[in-house]
Amino acid sequence: MSHTAHIRSHRKPRRSASTIAMRAGVAGSVLSTLAVGGASASSASTAEPVTQTLELPTLTADLAAQVAQSADATQQAAANYELRAERDAAAAKAAKQAKSDLAEAKKKAAAKKKAEAARAAAAEQAASRSSERTTLAASANSSSSSSTSTSTASGSAAAVIAFARAQIGDAYVLGATGPNSWDCSSLLQAAFKQAGVSLPRVSQDQSTVGTPVSLSNLQPGDILYWGSAGSGAYHTALYVGGGNFVGAENPSTGIVEKPLPWSPPTGAVRVL
CATH class of the missing domain: 1.20.5 (Single alpha-helices involved in coiled-coils or other helix-helix interfaces)
Known part of the structure; x- marks a missing residue:
C-alpha cells in the first residue's frame, strides 16, 4: 500500500457521464433557445429595413423618370x-x-x-x-439758181472730178496715197494731177493755194477746207457741183460723195 493512500486526492471527483450529458443537453437547449431567440430578434430587427428596401426601387424609378424627363426637356x-x-x-x-x-x-x-x-x-x-x-x-x-453753183464741170475740172468720183468706195487710211486707199489730201493731190496741177501733199498747204473764194460762189473743181486756212486746216475735199463734195472723210465712211450740209466746210480756194 502506498504511503499516500490514506491522503484524500486533491483532484475534483470526476462527474459522471450522465451528468455531463444532462448539462450538455441543458446547454444545447439554452443555445437553441438563444439561437431561436436571436433569429427572432434578427428577424424583428430586420423587419423595418425590409419595408425600406421595398420602397427604394419605387423612389429610384421615380427619380430616374424625373431625370429622363429633365434630360428630354434639356435636349x-x-x-x-x-x-x-x-x-x-x-x-x-x-x-x-x-x-x-x-x-x-x-x-x-x-x-x-x-x-x-x-x-x-x-x-x-x-x-x-x-x-x-x-x-x-x-x-x-x-x-443753186446761180450759174456758178450749178454749172457743169468742163475741161480740167471735169477730169479732176471724174478721177475723184472713180475712187468712191475706196478706204480711208491716214498717210495712204492710193491706188485703193487714200487720205483726204492725197486724194486731191492725185485728182488734180489728172489736170496737170501739182498740189502740196498736206491739207494745211492745200488750203492756201490758188485764190480764196466764198462758199456762196463755188464752182466745180474748187478745193474745200475745214478749220482755218493754213496751219489750222485739218481736212480738205473737192467740190463737184450741185451742192456736193467728194472726199476721203474717215475710216468708217472711206471715200464718199456728200452734200455740203452733211459737213459744212469753213472755206474754199480755186486753182483751176
Whole structure:
C-alpha cells in the first residue's frame, strides 16, 4: 500500500457521464433557445429595413423618370435654341442679301436713268444738227439758181472730178496715197494731177493755194477746207457741183460723195 493512500486526492471527483450529458443537453437547449431567440430578434430587427428596401426601387424609378424627363426637356430646349439660331442666321442672311439687292437695284436704276438722259441729250443734239443741216440745205438750194453753183464741170475740172468720183468706195487710211486707199489730201493731190496741177501733199498747204473764194460762189473743181486756212486746216475735199463734195472723210465712211450740209466746210480756194 502506498504511503499516500490514506491522503484524500486533491483532484475534483470526476462527474459522471450522465451528468455531463444532462448539462450538455441543458446547454444545447439554452443555445437553441438563444439561437431561436436571436433569429427572432434578427428577424424583428430586420423587419423595418425590409419595408425600406421595398420602397427604394419605387423612389429610384421615380427619380430616374424625373431625370429622363429633365434630360428630354434639356435636349428639346437645346434643339429649339439651335433651330432659333438657324432661323436668326437665315433671317440675317436674307436681310443682308435684300440690302445688297436693293443697292444693286438702285445702282442699275441710276445707270438706266443716266443712260436715258444721255440718249435724250444725243437725240436733242441730233435733232439740232438735223435742223442746222436742213437750214444749210435750204440755203444751198436757194443759191443753186446761180450759174456758178450749178454749172457743169468742163475741161480740167471735169477730169479732176471724174478721177475723184472713180475712187468712191475706196478706204480711208491716214498717210495712204492710193491706188485703193487714200487720205483726204492725197486724194486731191492725185485728182488734180489728172489736170496737170501739182498740189502740196498736206491739207494745211492745200488750203492756201490758188485764190480764196466764198462758199456762196463755188464752182466745180474748187478745193474745200475745214478749220482755218493754213496751219489750222485739218481736212480738205473737192467740190463737184450741185451742192456736193467728194472726199476721203474717215475710216468708217472711206471715200464718199456728200452734200455740203452733211459737213459744212469753213472755206474754199480755186486753182483751176
